[in-house]
Amino acid sequence: MVYSFENLGVSTNGGAYRTTHHRYKLNFQFSSLVQRLCNVDVGGSPFNLVPIAHVVSGSYDTDYLVDVIGVLTGVGAEREITNQNGTTTKLNVIALEAEG
Known part of the structure; x- marks a missing residue:
């Protein structure tokens, strides 16, 4: 499945309580929009x-x-x-x- 994200922030994942070990986190706002995209082909590497x-x-x-x-x-x-x-x-x- 592929999703589109709009109107959100990306910041360093720091602090005492973190949900993942990833270096960054997504910060959702009231105006954030997440949509599932249908029929999207996510290709492989662009390199030959x-x-x-x-x-x-x-x-x-x-x-x-x-x-x-x-x-x-x-x-x-x-x-x-x-x-x-x-x-x-x-x-x-x-x-x-x-x-x-």
Whole structure:
């Protein structure tokens, strides 16, 4: 079930008596409105995760951005390289564990 909340506050859940262990709480007002929403599709993740091994294998279409998941295992020092047209670009090499 999906609900819509209007006209309420959010505050830190502190004090001596708390109903949950959550960090925040909802504060309802006289003007607060809660409605059940019917036929609402709550989708999954907005990401289309692609293994880094697929990207670096050369079979991925590099015309499109990609969401990559992996374990960062190292970061190199930033350096500048000169492009073919004479302009410079900053480069930083990172290492990812492909099967992580």
